Amino acid sequence: MSLAVDRYDCVVVGAGVAGLAAASALSGAGARVAVVERKPFVGGRAYSYPHPALQEVVDSQHVLVGCCTNLRHLCGASGIADLIRWYDGYVFLEPGGRRTNLALSGLPAPLHTSPSFAAAPMLSLRDKLAIGTALQSFVRGYPKDDSESVASWLRRKRQPDGAIRHFWRPVVISALNDTLDRCSMRYAGQVFHETFLRSAEGGRLGIPTLPLSDFYGRVAQHCEAQGGTLYEKQSVERLEQRGEEWAVHLQGGGELIAKTVISAVSFEHVPQVLGTELMTAVMPQGVAGFCHSPITSIHLWYEREFTTLDHAALLDTGIEWMFHKSRIRRSPAGQGSYLELTISASHAQLKESRETLLTRSLRELESFFPEARTTKLLKSGVLKEAKATFSVLPGMDRLRPAQETAVPGLVLAGDWTQTGWPSTMEGGVRSGYLAAEAVARQLGSSRSFVQPDLAAAGLMRWLARE
Incomplete structure (x- = not known):
């Protein structure tokens, strides 16, 4: 889109999952929204691009699960829910081809995968007993303190090597993308509670059927259909407060005027977007603790x-x-x-x-x-x-900032902010919806956008801690 000086209720910096979620929520509520993205495609880290040598569009596959209520809501609102292929089970393969299918049964939660788990050839009887005993820790919820690592917790629970290699490690590393000693048990516990115990729906696996930038490009198109404006290949040079308004200065000239600004970029880019003075006011601790x-x-x-x-x-x-x-x-x-x-x-x-x-x-x-x-x-x-x-390192929660900052009109978004979730597409959408709620409050509205978690099902309606 060609650049024009205009006034908006909100300018969102970054068209990743978080920024698109915020823009979708706000434009759907009638706000005038502009999204500025420095790349020629949307999706942030959930992106795809044409590989020049391969002559193929490639991406690094991101998936979702049934308990991702906010991501599913965004997809539904944008008309792309049918572009997700859903699976009711997980396949584990060992070298040589021996297969374990963890699949849903007709039993009520938390027993819905019990028959296939009991029959799983990848686990010994000792492994299954140890895993079953340890999983009981998550029936009523998961740790609220994030200080213990998964590796430490597994040692405390005396988990056998086979259980770690064939169950705990594959699930944790796939969901949290880091090693067991670098992942907080608070978030690993959340994964096991939400996907294996709380409900059968929560553990279903969803995979987008389009390359990711095409997939999230549909979300951007939906925002534009709601009146939003997308500026691609435009970088923010600096933010300037002008009384009760913000001037978003773009590299190469031009500016956008807005009542509020959402910085929806990765943590390492926040200092560049905000500048030294705003960064000190918003995040005096900086981002050095993130990795x-x-x-x-x-x-x-x-x-x-x-x-x-x-x-x-x-x-x-x-x-x-x-x-x-x-x-x-x-x-x-x-x-x-x-x-x-x-x-x-x-x-x-x-x-x-x-x-x-x-x-x-x-x-x-x-x-x-x-x-x-x-x-x-x-x-x-x-x-x-x-x-x-x-990385959701043990102790990271103390560093993750809230979306609403101490600077009026300036809001943060990104899966690295306080979302209650790890680094996932769901965490990105939740942060965007939370940021949109903060903007709505500053614009004088009490609109809510964050979706409730999936309700506990089966026996978990009485066992889970609500």
């Missing part, structure tokens, strides 16, 4: 399918997950097979060459799917996301 955790993804295009699985957790190797994207997206038959392999918390892999990563990943993939050895690989690519998520 990133990387994700590495290996993209593979084969001439034909060698598995009918849409997705699977891959155990006892460096690969955490396989997404069969041509099946998830229901690509036409005869167009080959597109797989993405993800390596969460890939700190070590950032230092390795792409050739080394690709060679090892192919060898590991073939240990699960021997037919891959005789299937022609047409092309491949490696995508390293050094700043994929922020």
